[in-house]
Amino acid sequence: MNRNLVAIEVDSLVKKYGDLTAVDSISFTINKGEIFSLLGPNGAGKTTTVEILECLRRPTSGRAYVLGFDISKDQDDIKKRIGVLPQEFNTFDSLTVRENLQYFAGMFGSSVDIDSLIKLVDLEDKRNEQYKKLSGGLKQRLGVAMALVNDPEIVFLDEPTAGLDPKARHGVWNVIRGLKRQGKTVFLTTHYMEEAEALADTVTIIHKGKIAAMGTPEELITRYGQRNLLILRNTDKVAVPLIETMGLEANFDSDAGDVKVTLNHSSDVSEIVRALTLKQVPFGEMQLKRSSLEDVFLNLTGETLREAETP
Amino acid sequence: MNRVLIDLKASFKMFFRSKAAVFWTLAFPCILILLFGAIFSEMDSKYSLYVQNQDIVDGEPTLASIGFIEALNLTDTFNLHILDDPTINATKYALDKELSYVLVIPEGFENDVSKANATIEFIYDQSQTSAMVVMGILNSVINEMNLVIASYPNPPQHFVVLQGETIAPKRFSFMDFFLPGMIAMSAMTTSIFTAVEISSRYRDTGIFRKLATTPLRRIEWILSRTLYLIVISFIGMGVILMLGIALFNVKVIPDPLSLILVTTTSMLFSGMGMILSRFVKDPETAGAAANAITFPMMFLSGTFFPLEQMPEFLRSIATVLPLTYVNNGLRDAMIMGEPQRAIMNTIIVAVLCVICLFVGAWITKWEEE
Numbered sequence: 045m046n047r048n049l050v051a052i053e054v055d056s057l058v059k060k061y062g063d064l065t066a067v068d069s070i071s072f073t074i075n076k077g078e079i080f081s082l083l084g085p086n087g088a089g090k091t092t093t094v095e096i097l098e099c100l101r102r103p104t105s106g107r108a109y110v111l112g113f114d115i116s117k118d119q120d121d122i123k124k125r126i127g128v129l130p131q132e133f134n135t136f137d138s139l140t141v142r143e144n145l146q147y148f149a150g151m152f153g154s155s156v157d158i159d160s161l162i163k164l165v166d167l168e169d170k171r172n173e174q175y176k177k178l179s180g181g182l183k184q185r186l187g188v189a190m191a192l193v194n195d196p197e198i199v200f201l202d203e204p205t206a207g208l209d210p211k212a213r214h215g216v217w218n219v220i221r222g223l224k225r226q227g228k229t230v231f232l233t234t235h236y237m238e239e240a241e242a243l244a245d246t247v248t249i250i251h252k253g254k255i256a257a258m259g260t261p262e263e264l265i266t267r268y269g270q271r272n273l274l275i276l277r278n279t280d281k282v283a284v285p286l287i288e289t290m291g292l293e294a295n296f297d298s299d300a301g302d303v304k305v306t307l308n309h310s311s312d313v314s315e316i317v318r319a320l321t322l323k324q325v326p327f328g329e330m331q332l333k334r335s336s337l338e339d340v341f342l343n344l345t346g347e348t349l350r351e352a353e354t355p
Numbered sequence: 356m357n358r359v360l361i362d363l364k365a366s367f368k369m370f371f372r373s374k375a376a377v378f379w380t381l382a383f384p385c386i387l388i389l390l391f392g393a394i395f396s397e398m399d400s401k402y403s404l405y406v407q408n409q410d411i412v413d414g415e416p417t418l419a420s421i422g423f424i425e426a427l428n429l430t431d432t433f434n435l436h437i438l439d440d441p442t443i444n445a446t447k448y449a450l451d452k453e454l455s456y457v458l459v460i461p462e463g464f465e466n467d468v469s470k471a472n473a474t475i476e477f478i479y480d481q482s483q484t485s486a487m488v489v490m491g492i493l494n495s496v497i498n499e500m501n502l503v504i505a506s507y508p509n510p511p512q513h514f515v516v517l518q519g520e521t522i523a524p525k526r527f528s529f530m531d532f533f534l535p536g537m538i539a540m541s542a543m544t545t546s547i548f549t550a551v552e553i554s555s556r557y558r559d560t561g562i563f564r565k566l567a568t569t570p571l572r573r574i575e576w577i578l579s580r581t582l583y584l585i586v587i588s589f590i591g592m593g594v595i596l597m598l599g600i601a602l603f604n605v606k607v608i609p610d611p612l613s614l615i616l617v618t619t620t621s622m623l624f625s626g627m628g629m630i631l632s633r634f635v636k637d638p639e640t641a642g643a644a645a646n647a648i649t650f651p652m653m654f655l656s657g658t659f660f661p662l663e664q665m666p667e668f669l670r671s672i673a674t675v676l677p678l679t680y681v682n683n684g685l686r687d688a689m690i691m692g693e694p695q696r697a698i699m700n701t702i703i704v705a706v707l708c709v710i711c712l713f714v715g716a717w718i719t720k721w722e723e724e
Contacts, residue, residue: 128568
């Protein structure tokens with residue numbers, strides 16, 4: 045492993061609160077320049093892990109290095125080089141966007157160009173607006189900008205889109221993609237599957253303090269997801285034996301008049317359409333259901349993400 | 356240090372943008388001053404009046420002295436207390452017993468009335484709001500008495516004259532007394548409420564967590580907070596004094612000791628606020644907890660009324676309240692001209708300030724919440 049390419053290295057990290065083990069001996073490595081997502085339901089141990097790496101909490105045992113600095117000894121060195129958007133981020137209500145950025149830049153002694161940060165998160169129209177008057181999505185975007193005031197090498201974003209509507213969420217996603225383009229390493233914790241799938245280079249699924257799986261979203265879906273499903277609506281049951289001759293699994297739902305086919309490859313779709321057309325088997329419409337990280341989580345843990353949320 | 360200045364600058368911006376903060380810190384004490392000023396110039400009640408009758412002949416009070424005391428009684432304005440011993444020094448007695456009003460009917464009073472040359476000595480505490488009212492009532496009783504005697508055949512001109520003696524070392528009014536109390540109260544409430552409110556809100560909303568990810572150290576933040584509250588307390592003091600001078604012609608002058616007292620008071624109560632906020636869960640409870648501490652302190656430590664007017668058991672409670680020493684110290688320094696006593700009070704406040712600030716700084720946590 046080339047250490048110059050490693051942004052974060054975590055080795056057997058444990059965090060206990062009394063009898064509760066929030067983080068249970070997790071290990072992983074994050075390369076520089078990638079978007080790494082720690083995915084799991086609320087209460088899985090994501091925030092505890094990220095706050096240990098941000099030097100806000102001390103681990104019960106285990107080691108971790110951020111940019112080669114030891115989290116147990118080099119807190120000052122680490123804090124200078126990382127940017128943090130904490131969970132449920134908040135800042136000074138009656139300071140404007142610009143003043144908040146100036147305040148935090150001042151804390152780092154940074155001479156960052158505030159206006160270019162405002163532009164990066166697309167808040168130019170709101171630069172003189174007080175924080176309390178911003179909408180949820182704009183607040184989160186300011187939070188991301190505030191995490192960048194010290195030009196950090198690693199940006200930690202803890203649930204950056206929690207509670208946002210889809211439009212605001214996509215706005216934040218665009219900002220995160222911009223960080224990757226700038227060559228920054230992004231550590232993203234989320235409980236939204238589609239967020240991890242849309243943004244992350246590497247996804248680590250965490251469940252009850254333990255790592256359940258790790259890989260690129262495609263790898264995880266291939267390895268742990270279900271195969272893609274093709275649904276043919278309003279069709280005849282003769283379609284079933286026809287498709288089975290192609291070596292595929294097919295079932296007829298007599299109530300709905302649908303045939304459901306489990307695909308082996310995406311190319312199977314065109315083969316099925318050609319065969320049905322040739323034998324003049326009618327069908328109303330086709331729907332392709334792709335397997336997602338949600339299925340991966342279900343397969344790995346036996347629970348859906350929602351079920352796994354700790355109250 | 357640069358980080359402290361940045362935090363201070365931001366804090367002042369936020370203060371002046373918050374209408375509620377400006378109101379409670381600056382406008383509220385002014386409203387209280389105006390209210391109290393108005394109420395106490397109109398107050399009407401029975402006054403405790405101590406009377407020493409020295410005009411005794413053959414062991415019996417003279418008829419003229421009895422007549423005069425009876426006339427006072429008829430006004431239904433006084434609770435009269437006759438001193439048993441006609442020989443003690445009445446001024447010293449008033450000071451020792453902390454009495455506000457003592458009247459002395461001198462030996463030979465009856466004789467002097469017949470010669471139209473009688474004097475009654477009135478010893479009073481000028482800091483009492485009612486002093487002028489009481490003196491006015493006494494004068495009208497004497498005038499009435501003069502008129503009655505004047506109706507006799509061939510009356511002399513002036514029979515009885517009231518001669519006043521103030522027992523306060525300097526002349527000062529109720530507002531002179533009241534203003535240092537308001538300055539102390541304002542420094543206390545501003546400091547404790549702001550400290551509690553900011554600490555609990557920053558913890559509740561996660562601003563502490565965000566600050567903890569920056570190089571700003573906890574001790575730098577506490578230093579900035581303390582400096583901020585000292586300056587706000589001084590602004591409060593300035594506004595209160597300006598109002599007092601402009602509307603009530605007060606004669607209090609802030610000397611270096613009173614400035615030190617306001618500084619230590621602000622630090623003492625911001626430390627207390629930090630301690631308090633550690634034990635409450637949310638900003639709402641924090642405000643209620645601060646109220647629970649400041650309200651009794653306001654009323655029991657001689658902010659609005661002299662402690663001497665309170666019952667004995669309340670006075671003993673006052674001795675354990677920090678604000679009592681602030682009030683006493685500020686009055687000693689600003690109106691009584693008692694630097695020694697002011698220094699003693701300042702030392703007490705300073706010791707409490709060091710303890711509270713140290714404990715507050717020690718238990719204020721940003722991390723591992």
